[in-house]
Amino acid sequence: DAGVTQSPTHLIKTRGQQVTLRCSPKSGHDTVSWYQQALGQGPQFIFQYYEEEERQRGNFPDRFSGHQFPNYSSELNVNALLLGDSALYLCASSLVDRVNSPLHFGNGTRLTVT
């Protein structure tokens, strides 16, 4: 049973460019959340997708956008990259509204903006 998979594992981009990160949820899960983890910090919630719609959003600018596909996989897009966007981006999946269904995290995509 595959867990949460993310691609790519590492990525280097230049300031001003755009990037797309991908996530496949754990089998059976229908909800995907994205987090940004800066070096030495705890993860910060970006947004959550369910039924192909953004369900909740954290305190991130509109440069951060996402998408969920009918097979529940998801993409995170970041436009006009800034140096401060360098971080580990984590995807987590779960079952919607199931308090006893914990979040399962992928290993993340390490984004470096130069």
Place this chain on the structure above:
Amino acid sequence: GNSVTQMEGPVTLSEEAFLTINCTYTATGYPSLFWYVQYPGEGLQLLLKATKADDKGSNKGFEATYRKETTSFHLEKGSVQVSDSAVYFCALLGGSQGNLIFGKGTKLSVKP
């Protein structure tokens, strides 16, 4: 707003020592509380959780009790192993199931 405060690291212990990592929270109501662990190069894994006051979460020898009076959820283990070396994050459920609010993390190093 909701927030989580963890003790600063890094924490360095000898094998078989007792571990405590302090965590306090600020929240409206009584949110579910969690401890996650992150091993080098990996994502986060749920270590334990508690969903209401006085609940004790436990897993792999780790324990934490949800203390409403002190708004705390301290992580403890009686005898740490080298394999416990990792970064530990305290978190609370801020909104729906997906909106976790994390502390900054505490790095634990266990020496043989």
